[in-house]
Amino acid sequence: MSTKIAFLMDRKNRTNLFDTEHMERIARLGEIALFNASEALSPDHTAELIEGADIAVTSWGCPPLEKPILERAPGLKLIVHAAGTVKRVVTPEVIRSGIRVSSANCILGRRVAETALGLTIVSLKNIWQLAADTRNNEWGRHYHRVKELYGVTIGVVGAGASGRPYIELMRQFQVRILVYDPNVSAEAISGMGGIPADLDTLLAESDVVSIHAPAIPATNRMFNARRLAMMKDDAILINTARGSLIDEDALVAELSTGRLRACLDVTNPEPPGADHPFRTLPNVTLIPHVAGVVTNGLRSLGAFTAQELEAFANDGLLNGEIDLSRLDILA
Known part of the structure; x- marks a missing residue:
C-alpha cells in the first residue's frame, strides 16, 4: 500500500512554504492529501485529511492533534512540523501514541x-x-x-x-x-x-x-x-x-x-x-517579529520538510526530531 502523507495546513500556508520542486519530491514518497479550500483549517477538516495517514505535515494554523483526530489515523508514524514550536500541535495524545515528531525549528x-x-x-x-x-x-x-x-x-x-x-x-x-x-x-x-x-x-x-x-x-x-x-x-x-x-x-x-x-x-x-x-x-x-523566516525564507521550511521525509523513507534518521520528554523546557 502507498504511504499517505496528509498536509494539515491551509492552502495559503502550503503555497507559501512549498514550491513545485518540494511537492514533486514529496509526491515520489507517497500519496498526498491536501486541503484546497480558501478557508481556515478546522478540526473537522483535519480529521478528514488525516484519515488513514502514515505521515502528517503540519504548520501554522493546524489545530491541536487531539484524540478524536488521531483516532482517524491509527497508523500515523511521523509528524513533520513545517514551522517552529510544536507546542500548539503536539498534544498528550500524540506523546502517548509514540508518534515521532520533527520540527523545522532548527x-x-x-x-x-x-x-x-x-x-x-x-x-x-x-x-x-x-x-x-x-x-x-x-x-x-x-x-x-x-x-x-x-x-x-x-x-x-x-x-x-x-x-x-x-x-x-x-x-x-x-x-x-x-x-x-x-x-x-x-x-x-x-x-x-x-x-x-x-x-x-x-x-x-x-x-x-x-x-x-x-x-x-x-x-x-x-x-x-x-x-x-x-x-x-x-x-x-x-x-x-x-x-x-x-x-x-x-x-x-x-x-x-x-x-x-x-x-x-x-x-x-x-x-x-x-x-x-x-x-x-x-x-x-x-522591528515587527521578522527575525525568523519571512517572504522568500519560508521556502526553506518546505525544503527542510522534503529532506526530512526523504530521510525518514531512506534510513529513518531525522535532523529535526524533537525529544518530547523535554517539551516543557523547549521553545
Missing part, C-alpha cells in the same frame, strides 16, 4: 541567529543614530559611541535552536562569549565555544546581551528591574525570543534614563500600543 533558529548577528553589529556600530545624524547634517556627531565586534563581551541567554547558531556565528569574531542556560551542561557550553556563566555575571559583564531562551513559566519576565539594573552602562539588549521574557515596564524605565540600548523583534503584546514608549524612545530599535 531552520528558524538559524535565521533568528543571523538576525541577532546583524542587530549586534549595527547596534555596536550605532548605525541608526549615525544615519539620523547624517540626514540632519551632523556628520559623525555620535562617532564616539561606535564599537567594533572585537574585544567585547557577548552574553547569550539560551543555548538552544537559535542560541547555539548565534554562538557559532560569534566565534567568527574575536570576542568573549558568556553563555547562560540552566538546561545545558557547562561541558556542552564549552564545547560550543562559550564560557558558562550565571545570569547575574553575564548581565554585569556583557556589552551585548542576546536573548534566545524559550517562553516557559520559568523565564516569564526574567529580565526584571533588578536584572536590568545589573547591565553595564551603554550595553545593548537584543530580544529575538519572546516578549514575555522581559518586564517591559522595567525596561522602559531603564531605557528612559538613556543608560541602555535595546533591539526588540518581539514584544508582549504584539504589536505594542500606538502610544507605547518603545515606539518613540530614541535608544530602541523596534
